[in-house]
Every structure is written in structure tokens, then in C-alpha cells.
Amino acid sequence: MxxxxxxxxxxxxxxxxxxxxxxxxxxxxxxxxxxxxxxxKTTGPRIAALDDGRIISVADLPLPQTRWVASRKQIVVQAVQNDLISRDDALRRYGLSPEEFDSWCMAFEKHGAPALKTTSIQKYRQL
Structure with a gap:
């Protein structure tokens, strides 16, 4: 003992x-x-500084089974734009079609975060 x-x-x-x-x-x-x-160990960066001064990391990404709101869409789009995750990895992780993700990217680039709201899709498509 x-x-x-x-x-x-x-x-x-x-x-x-x-x-x-x-x-x-x-x-x-x-x-x-x-x-x-x-x-x-990861091949890409672990954090990224955004244009508005905020810092995002891989930990800020939403869970794979998530309810899509504008802020979560925005984080995923910005993570791909800043090379935190690859586009293919985002599509695979979240089960998105390339067309859907591309529409998020174009809406965010043209009109910002408000365009990612589901209720605003028709409004921003007409512009």
C-alpha cells in the first residue's frame, strides 16, 4: 500500500x-x-486583424451545426478573406454550397454586414 x-x-x-x-x-x-x-500545429495564421481593428481567431468561428445569423456569416466570410480557414474548408465544415457562400461574400463586399440578414436578401439583390 x-x-x-x-x-x-x-x-x-x-x-x-x-x-x-x-x-x-x-x-x-x-x-x-x-x-x-x-x-x-496549423499551416495558416491563428489570428487575423480586421480593417476595423478587431482581431478574430479560429476560436471565434461558429460551430458547424449553427443557426445562421448575419454576424456568424460575417465571421466566416472574414475568416476566409483573411486566410484563417480556406474556402474549401469553410464549405466542407459548414455544409455550404459554393453558390451560397459566394453570395454571402458578394453581399458583404458590396453592402456590408446588413446585407447578410435573411430579411434583407431581396432588398440588396435589387440594388
Missing amino acids: PCILNPARGRKAIAANPDLKALRHEQRDKKKRTASMFVK
């Missing part, structure tokens, strides 16, 4: 007992292993 280290016993007790010393090293090594963090 392993002995739990008691900090009140001090270093002398640990030095005198080799089992306690080994256990102490095991606990220290376990803490090091669990405290490490791994960052997934």
Missing part, C-alpha cells in the same frame, strides 16, 4: 526512506505530465 506524503514530516523523513523519495519523484513527474499543454 503506497504511503501518502505528509508535508509536515519534512525533507529528513523523505531522505531517510528511499520509498518515500521515489514516491515524491513520481508525484512530481505526474504533475509535470498533466500540466503540459499541447497546441495543435
Whole structure:
């Protein structure tokens, strides 16, 4: 049965007992292993600065099964424009057709974020 280290016993007790010393090293090594963090390597940039001064990252992208509102469409379009994700990756991740995504891009470029609202599609198509 392993002995739990008691900090009140001090270093002398640990030095005198080799089992306690080994256990102490095991606990220290376990803490090091669990405290490490791994960052997934990506080929492209992780963040991008937008024209208005905001910074977006891959973490700001909406979930794949999302309800599409204008602000989420805008983030995806800006992420593709700033090379955070590729166009093909966006189409695949969100299940979009190329025509639908291209219509978002054209509407955003011509009229800005308000054109991405579903209620505004007819209004901005006529212009």
C-alpha cells in the first residue's frame, strides 16, 4: 500500500526512506505530465486583424451545426478573406454550397454586414 506524503514530516523523513523519495519523484513527474499543454500545429495564421481593428481567431468561428445569423456569416466570410480557414474548408465544415457562400461574400463586399440578414436578401439583390 503506497504511503501518502505528509508535508509536515519534512525533507529528513523523505531522505531517510528511499520509498518515500521515489514516491515524491513520481508525484512530481505526474504533475509535470498533466500540466503540459499541447497546441495543435496549423499551416495558416491563428489570428487575423480586421480593417476595423478587431482581431478574430479560429476560436471565434461558429460551430458547424449553427443557426445562421448575419454576424456568424460575417465571421466566416472574414475568416476566409483573411486566410484563417480556406474556402474549401469553410464549405466542407459548414455544409455550404459554393453558390451560397459566394453570395454571402458578394453581399458583404458590396453592402456590408446588413446585407447578410435573411430579411434583407431581396432588398440588396435589387440594388
